Amino acid sequence: MTAATVTAGAILPGRGGAAGSLSDAFWRHPGLLLFLMLTPPLIWLGVVYLGSLFALLMQSFFAVDEFSGMVVREFTLKTYGELLRPSNLDIILRTVVMAGLVTIASAIIAFPIAYFAARHARGRWKAVFYLGVMLPLWSSYLVKVYAWKLILAKEGILTWVFERLHLTFLIDGWLALPVVGGNSLSVSPTGTFLVFVYVWLPFMILPVQAALERVPGNLLEASADLGASPRQTFAHVLLPLALPGVIAGSIFTFSLTLGDYIVPQIIGTSHLFIGMAVYAHQGTAGNIPLAAAFTVVPVVIMGIYLWLARRAGAFNAL
Amino acid sequence: MTPAVTFSQVSRHFGSVRAVDALDLDIAPGEFFAMLGPSGSGKTTCLRLIAGFEQPTAGHIEIFGETADGVPPYRRNVNTVFQDYALFPHLNVLDNVGYGQMIRGIGRAERARDAEAALEMVKLPGYGARKPGQLSGGQRQRVALARALINKPKVLLLDEPLGALDLKLREQMQEELKALQRSLGITFVFVTHDQGEALSMADRIAVFNEGRIMQTGTPEEIYRRPKSRFVADFVGSSNVLSPETTQRLGGPAEWASLRPEDIRLGSGGGHEARVTGASFLGSATRVTLNAAGGKLTVLLPAGSSVPEPGAGVRFSWEPSALHLMGPVA
Numbered sequence: 095m096t097a098a099t100v101t102a103g104a105i106l107p108g109r110g111g112a113a114g115s116l117s118d119a120f121w122r123h124p125g126l127l128l129f130l131m132l133t134p135p136l137i138w139l140g141v142v143y144l145g146s147l148f149a150l151l152m153q154s155f156f157a158v159d160e161f162s163g164m165v166v167r168e169f170t171l172k173t174y175g176e177l178l179r180p181s182n183l184d185i186i187l188r189t190v191v192m193a194g195l196v197t198i199a200s201a202i203i204a205f206p207i208a209y210f211a212a213r214h215a216r217g218r219w220k221a222v223f224y225l226g227v228m229l230p231l232w233s234s235y236l237v238k239v240y241a242w243k244l245i246l247a248k249e250g251i252l253t254w255v256f257e258r259l260h261l262t263f264l265i266d267g268w269l270a271l272p273v274v275g276g277n278s279l280s281v282s283p284t285g286t287f288l289v290f291v292y293v294w295l296p297f298m299i300l301p302v303q304a305a306l307e308r309v310p311g312n313l314l315e316a317s318a319d320l321g322a323s324p325r326q327t328f329a330h331v332l333l334p335l336a337l338p339g340v341i342a343g344s345i346f347t348f349s350l351t352l353g354d355y356i357v358p359q360i361i362g363t364s365h366l367f368i369g370m371a372v373y374a375h376q377g378t379a380g381n382i383p384l385a386a387a388f389t390v391v392p393v394v395i396m397g398i399y400l401w402l403a404r405r406a407g408a409f410n411a412l
Numbered sequence: 413m414t415p416a417v418t419f420s421q422v423s424r425h426f427g428s429v430r431a432v433d434a435l436d437l438d439i440a441p442g443e444f445f446a447m448l449g450p451s452g453s454g455k456t457t458c459l460r461l462i463a464g465f466e467q468p469t470a471g472h473i474e475i476f477g478e479t480a481d482g483v484p485p486y487r488r489n490v491n492t493v494f495q496d497y498a499l500f501p502h503l504n505v506l507d508n509v510g511y512g513q514m515i516r517g518i519g520r521a522e523r524a525r526d527a528e529a530a531l532e533m534v535k536l537p538g539y540g541a542r543k544p545g546q547l548s549g550g551q552r553q554r555v556a557l558a559r560a561l562i563n564k565p566k567v568l569l570l571d572e573p574l575g576a577l578d579l580k581l582r583e584q585m586q587e588e589l590k591a592l593q594r595s596l597g598i599t600f601v602f603v604t605h606d607q608g609e610a611l612s613m614a615d616r617i618a619v620f621n622e623g624r625i626m627q628t629g630t631p632e633e634i635y636r637r638p639k640s641r642f643v644a645d646f647v648g649s650s651n652v653l654s655p656e657t658t659q660r661l662g663g664p665a666e667w668a669s670l671r672p673e674d675i676r677l678g679s680g681g682g683h684e685a686r687v688t689g690a691s692f693l694g695s696a697t698r699v700t701l702n703a704a705g706g707k708l709t710v711l712l713p714a715g716s717s718v719p720e721p722g723a724g725v726r727f728s729w730e731p732s733a734l735h736l737m738g739p740v741a
Contacts, residue, residue, distance in 0.1 A: 315465050316498040318485040320512040320563065330515075334502045 154386035165382055173383040177391075182371070186391055189368040192283070192358075193351035196290040197298075197344045203291070204298040204343065205336075211299075212306035227296045235293065239360050242289045246280035246361065253278075276363060286362035290351050297346035305339020306332070337408045348399065352392040368392065414477040416441045416567055416599040417462055422471035424457050431457040433623035434471070439567075439601060439616075441476070444593050446610040447603045449620030450646065455603045458620075459569050462601065464488050476566055491560035492569040496576065497552045499544035505531070505555050506540030512563040530558040533592070550581045557589075561596070570602035574609060586613050607647045611635060619643050640740040644669035651675075651708050658734075660704040667737045672698070672711040674733035677719065682728030687719045701727065 108114050120127040156165050157172040176182065211223040230238065244250050256262050269275040269282060276282030309332060317327040355369030366374070368388055375385035403409070419437035423430065432454045439445045447455035460466040461473060464485035473480040475490065491512070499508050507514070509527040518526075524540075531537055534554035544552060553573065560568055573589070574582045590613050593600045604610050610617050611631040618628045619642075627639045638644035641652045651672060655665040661683060676682075677699070685703030697718050701708040710727065712718060719725050 310498065312494050312496065312498040313500060315463075315485070316492070316494060316500070317511070318465075319463055319490075319492045320515060320559070321486050322511075322515045323486055326515055330511075331500060 150386045150389060153383050154390055156383045158381050158383055163380060173387045176384055177387045182388075185366045185368060185371050185388075188365060189352055190395060192287065192290065192367070193348045195287060196294060196351045197347045199287070199291045200295050200298040200347045201302075201340055201344060204295060204302050205340075208299050208303035208306055208339075211303045212309075213311070227299050230293075231296055236356065238293060239289060239357055242285075242292065243280050243361055246278070246285045246288070248278040248280075250280070280361055281363060283362060283365075286358050289357050289361050290354070293357065294347040294350050297350065298340075298343035301342040301346070302336060302339040305336045305342075309335045341403050341408045345396065345400070349392060349396055352395065413441065415439055415474075416443065416476055417601065418472075418474040419458070419461075420472045420474075422458075422461065422468045422473060424454075424461060424466055425469045430623045432461065432468075435623070435625060437618065437625065437628075439599060441599055442597050444590065444600045444613060444615045445602070446614035446617045447601065447620060448605070448607060448610040448617050448647070450605055452622075453620035454623040455620045456571060457623075459492075459571055459601065459603050462567065463490055463492050463569055489563075489565055490567045490569060491563050491565040492571065493553075493556045493560050493573050495571040495573070497544075497556040499552055499555055499559070501544055503544075504540065505536070505542050505544065505547070508544065508555055509540075509559045509562055511559060526562055527558070530562040531555075533561070534558045535588075549576050550585070553577065553585065557592075561592075561598075565598065567599045567601060570600065572603055572605070574604075574606075582609075589613060611647070617647075619646065621646075637735060638669055638737060640737060641667055641669075642741060644735075644737065649709070653706070657704050657706050658736075663734055664736065667739065669735045669737055670708075670729060670733060672709045673713075674729050675708065675710045675727050676729065677710060677712065677716075677725050677727050679726055682726045685725055685727055687721050687723050687725055689721050690718050701725070703727065 108118065153165075154173055155169050155171070156167055157170045157176075158164070159166050177186075207223075207227075211220065211227075215223050245252055247253075253262070253265060256265050265279065268284065269278065274282065274284045276284075279285045279288075313331055313335070314327055317331045318324075322330065353369050355367065355373045358365075358367040359370055368391060372385045372388045375381040375388065415438040417437070417439040419435050422432060422435045422437075424432040435454075435458070437458075447458055449455045457466060461468055462475070462480075464480065464483060464487075467482070475488065480488065500511065503511070506524060506527045509530050510518075510523040513523045513526060528537065528540060531539060531554075534557050536551060536554050536558070539547070539551065539555075544555065547555065553576075557573075570589075574585050577585060586609060589600070602613070611634070614631060616628065616630055617634050619626045619634060621642050627634060627643045629637075634643065634647050638647060638650065644650040645652050648671065650669040653661065653663075653668045653670060655667060658668040659665045673696075683703060685701040685708065687699060688702050688707075689700045691698050695714055697712045697714070697716070699710045699712055699718065701710060708727070
């Protein structure tokens with residue numbers, strides 16, 4: 095028997111010191127470690143985040159006195175009544191339609207990209223994919239939006255390209271359309287839509303890619319084996335299993351569009367979106383209750399959206 | 413009679429790896445055919461070639477006389493039971509089993525009825541409403557079987573179908589699969605690395621190694637008359653004797669196979685050996701000997717007296733037990 099085996103007993107001595115006894119204590123009481131790790135974020139989430147959200151919600155039940163312009167701290171539904179005025183409903187409807195279209199377009203564009211990354215890209219190509227998707231997120235959002243203003247402007251590169259291709263009539267024809275058109279792409283709802291899709295696309299690609307990556311390849315083979323054409327396999331296996339990812343992505347694109355106030359301000363018409371209305375009411379107008387009531391709208395819409403998605407079985411594959 | 417599956421000089425290369433290498437193969441209709449081999453021997457690739465998940469790099473495959481060149485999996489009347497079953501997690505058992513019929517546009521009521529009948533056949537009646545996640549491994553296996561058989565395929569492919577099951581369940585499923593195959597008369601092609609499984613279930617076995625078939629034959633032929641050292645060693649782990657050893661033990665100077673259970677131990681006659689180890693297997697005891705300059709494995713039936721390691725023994729065998737193999741590796 096060697097010296098080393100003689101000295102080592104069946105139970106090793108403690109590491110000693112405060113760190114050693116702390117590790118032992120954590121091992122014996124796993125709940126203690128969990129408690130210590132979760133308390134700071136829970137305080138942050140519970141008090142700072144949810145608390146301020148609740149305070150905001152409370153504000154929406156106050157109203158502004160029309161003569162003094164001061165907030166009257168009494169419970170009233172007057173502000174919500176104001177929210178339902180045609181001009182405000184217009185803002186809500188415009189924002190929701192835009193958010194819905196941006197979400198649908200993002201999903202359609204994102205799916206093939208995510209599919210390629212999840213099922214075909216390997217090694218270097220995967221790195222290229224991640225870089226390509228993430229790189230735009232690293233540069234300033236404002237810079238990108240202003241860059242798009244230049245691209246879409248009447249003197250911009252897009253018009254130039256269309257001119258060279260003798261296709262200017264396409265842009266002119268589109269801009270002549272009611273609702274979506276305008277003087278130039280950079281001051282039309284179409285421009286707002288294009289830029290929204292561009293800035294939020296990564297938030298759709300990444301969750302869809304993650305969902306597609308989790309679909310085992312042999313399920314697709316099993317589907318083909320049972321007689322399903324690629325189109326049928328997509329409809330009956332791939333899409334249902336990727337749906338939670340699409341829903342997760344749509345939560346991002348939908349809520350980010352609902353809350354944004356910079357893109358429609360820089361690119362688009364003078365018509366307001368919810369975010370711009372909130373900005374205007376809490377700033378210059380000083381109508382904090384109405385701003386708060388506007389903020390509640392996206393929260394409620396997202397709640398309804400998730401509830402519908404759940405009822406439609408979008409999370410069954412989870 | 414047209415064979416169920418024909419391979420003519422089929423190769424499938426992945427880069428420089430020859431997974432399947434210029435293979436010829438005929439599988440008869442209604443046969444229970446086993447592809448046996450170690451992992452990486454090309455047996456699963458062969459199965460995938462029949463299913464259509466892989467296309468041959470060279471050569472031709474025919475299924476019931478019709479060419480399978482360039483035919484996608486969904487146009488082949490062939491179904492697969494996957495190794496890990498590949499049940500659709502978002503569908504319940506009934507919809508999983510009825511998937512093939514749903515794809516072919518068969519109505520919901522008929523589908524449910526047929527699926528229930530298929531579940532009955534695999535002894536899982538009334539499980540239709542469950543999700544695959546709520547089933548045990550053995551139950552999933554049965555669902556996968558029902559999902560494939562409901563389509564009445566011309567050939568059923570099974571990829572290591574019993575690999576994930578425990579011993580008891582595996583033996584039971586072996587019996588059931590065999591009975592099912594007999595009653596349905598469908599050609600079964602199954603892939604396994606378990607020689608016991610292949611020997612007990614198959615009508616015919618093809619032994620694979622390094623992308624080639626080493627030998628095709630009935631279980632009896634494969635076991636009793638292996639043509640090569642590889643087959644002798646892989647199927648039933650025989651004692652493979654080099655020409656010198658065979659000669660020293662009184663045979664001709666050729667490679668030979670001597671089954672462990674064919675060797676008898678005794679005190680008189682035969683050859684001298686020293687016992688190097690013994691392990692108890694339940695139904696038998698495996699004794700290893702050092703004899704004639706090499707290692708020999710002997711399988712003693714339960715109840716026989718087992719010599720101590722280190723003891724000297726004498727061993728012998730019936731002359732017919734020594735099977736000569738020729739020079740093939």
